[in-house]
Amino acid sequence: MLADFVYSSTTRGKEGITQYLAGPAPGALIAGAGDLAQTIAGNGELKGKTLADHLKAWTPGSSLWYTKAATDRLIFDNIQAMIDPNYRQSFNRYERRMKKEFGQTFWWAPGDNLPTRAPRLR
Incomplete structure (x- = not known):
């Protein structure tokens, strides 16, 4: 985790050094407060x-x-589908990223209510 901060100001999970050092619960509060503050300030949506x-x-x-x-x-996919008008594009981006970065595909793809096949066990 700390090596991520050498090359970037955030981790892959979009956590900053403050959230990382504070731990999971305070880190979640810090992240939520930061997003809310950015929205109120008009710097984000x-x-x-x-x-x-x-x-x-x-x-x-x-x-x-x-x-x-x-x-x-x-x-959580259903919650996101209810509140995010671009949920399908978000799921597609996530699937492409997992394929590109890790060479993985999904047996139960994001946004699907049921899996389309059984997992491949090797």
């Missing part, structure tokens, strides 16, 4: 995707490895 990301960060159990795919697809 609080988009549906940003709001959905904050909701996801504050939901207990949303990052458990054994429930993450289900909670992402069944809950």
